[in-house]
Amino acid sequence: MIKKLQPIPRGPSEHSVRDQIVEAAAEYFSRYGYEKTTVSDLAKEIGFSKAYIYKFFATKQAIGEVICSNTLNAILKAIDEGMADAPTASERFRRMFKTAVEASTQLFFEDRKLYDIAASAAGEQWQSCIVYQNQIKKIILQIIRDGREAGEFERKTPIDETVNAIYLVMQPYFNPLLLQHNLDLTEQAPIILSSLVLRSLAP
Amino acid sequence: MIKKLQPIPRGPSEHSVRDQIVEAAAEYFSRYGYEKTTVSDLAKEIGFSKAYIYKFFATKQAIGEVICSNTLNAILKAIDEGMADAPTASERFRRMFKTAVEASTQLFFEDRKLYDIAASAAGEQWQSCIVYQNQIKKIILQIIRDGREAGEFERKTPIDETVNAIYLVMQPYFNPLLLQHNLDLTEQAPIILSSLVLRSLAP
DNA sequence: ATAGTGACTATATTACAATATGGTCACTAT
DNA sequence: ATAGTGACCATATTGTAATATAGTCACTAT
Numbered sequence A, B: 001m002i003k004k005l006q007p008i009p010r011g012p013s014e015h016s017v018r019d020q021i022v023e024a025a026a027e028y029f030s031r032y033g034y035e036k037t038t039v040s041d042l043a044k045e046i047g048f049s050k051a052y053i054y055k056f057f058a059t060k061q062a063i064g065e066v067i068c069s070n071t072l073n074a075i076l077k078a079i080d081e082g083m084a085d086a087p088t089a090s091e092r093f094r095r096m097f098k099t100a101v102e103a104s105t106q107l108f109f110e111d112r113k114l115y116d117i118a119a120s121a122a123g124e125q126w127q128s129c130i131v132y133q134n135q136i137k138k139i140i141l142q143i144i145r146d147g148r149e150a151g152e153f154e155r156k157t158p159i160d161e162t163v164n165a166i167y168l169v170m171q172p173y174f175n176p177l178l179l180q181h182n183l184d185l186t187e188q189a190p191i192i193l194s195s196l197v198l199r200s201l202a203p
Numbered sequence C: 001a002t003a004g005t006g007a008c009t010a011t012a013t014t015a016c017a018a019t020a021t022g023g024t025c026a027c028t029a030t
Numbered sequence D: 001a002t003a004g005t006g007a008c009c010a011t012a013t014t015g016t017a018a019t020a021t022a023g024t025c026a027c028t029a030t
Helices: A016-032 A039-046 A060-083 A089-110 A112-123 A127-149 A159-174 A176-185 A188-201 B016-032 B039-046 B060-083 B089-110 B112-123 B127-149 B159-174 B176-185 B188-201
Strands: none
Touching (some): A016 A039, A016 A060, A016 A112, A060 A089, A060 A127, A089 A127, A089 A159, A089 A176, A112 A127, A112 A176, A127 A159, A159 A176, A159 A188, A159 B159, A159 B188, A176 A188, A188 B159, B016 B039, B016 B112, B060 B089, B060 B112, B060 B127, B089 B112, B089 B127, B112 B176, B176 B188
C-alpha cells in the first residue's frame, strides 16, 4: 500500500552519488544555510550537472529533509544518552526534558544554519519533523508506562491523554519554531515544568 | 527605533485631541493595520498636522501601545466574565483558560489587524504586553490561593513556582506570537492541559 | 505661555527591471 | 538500458533608484 502523504523517493536509495549529494548538502547547508545554497552549488561540488541531482531527489526540499532528519536524529540520540542511567521514571523524565532542551538550544547557538532548516521544516510540517515528533511522543509514552508499572505514577488518566498533554507542555522548548521565542526560559522552564508534570503524575 | 523601558508620557493625558488621536488610531489600525497606517493619516483624519500628534505621543509605537492595551484589556474583561460564576477554583481555572484562548483566537480570526499589533507587541516586549502578562499571573495566583484555602489544591509547592509553571503551560495559547503556531490545537489543548494542571494541583 | 504648523532630514519602503534559481525534458554517449 | 547533460521555462530573488514615512525643530499666531 502506497501512502500518498510520504513523497515517493526518487532514484536508488543506495547509491554513491546520492551519498555525495547528501555529504555536499550537509557541508553547504551548515556553512551557508539552506536558502543560500543552490542546487547548482551542490552539483558543482560533486562534479555533476544539476539535472543529475534531480535523478536522485525530486526537490531541493527532499535534500533538506535528509539533512534535517539527520540533525533531529542527533538530538534524539542525545536525549537517549541523557536518560540512559536514570534510576526512576521520574528522573528519566526530568533528564529527557532537560537534555532535549539543551540539545536544541545548543543547535540554535552552535549550528545556527542547521537550526534554521529545522525551524522552517517545523513551520512547513516536513515529514522529518513529524517523524521526530512521533519519536518524542514514543519516548514519553515509554516513560509513563514504566512509571505506572513501577507504581511511581497514577494509572487512572487515559495514557494517550497523558502523553499528549505532556507533549504539549514540552513542545515550546524543543519545537525549533517556538523555542526561538523562549530562549530566555531554557534554564528555568524545563525544571519547573518537569516538577509540575511529575506532580500531575503522582498516584 | 529606540525603546525606553518606561516611556515618559508626552503631553496632557486628559485632552480631547489625545482622545481624537486614539479614536482615529483605533479605526485605522483595525481597518488597515498598524504598519499600513501612517501618522499623517491619523493627522489628516483629526484635521491637525502630523507635528501636533507628536505633542501627545513620543512615537507611533506609543499610539500602538494604547490600542494594544485596550485590546488586551478587552480580553482580560472577557476572561473575568467567563470565570464569574464558577463554583470551585478548579472550575474557575478551566473556564479562565478556555475563555482566554477563545478570546485570543476570536481576535485572531475576527480582527486580524488588531491581532497583528498584539503579536508584534509581544515580539518586541511592549509595555502593554508586560502589563497583560502580569494581570494573567495575578488571576492565576488568585485562583490558586482560593483553591488552597478551600482545600481543593495542595499547599506544599511554593506558590510562586506553581503560578509560574502554570503560566508557562498556558503561554503558547494566549501569547499572540505563539498562538499563531497552535491554532489547530485551540480546541483540544486547553481542555487536556487544564486537566493536567489540575491533576498537578491535587492535594 | 499655549495651540499649532511647514519644511526638513535620515531612514524605511516600494516598484520594477535585471538576474538567479528550482525544476523539466529531450537529448547524447556508452 | 544506464549514466549524464545543455538548453530551456516559469517563478523567485536581488539591486537600486524613486518615493514615502517617522520624527524634529524653528517658527507663527493667539
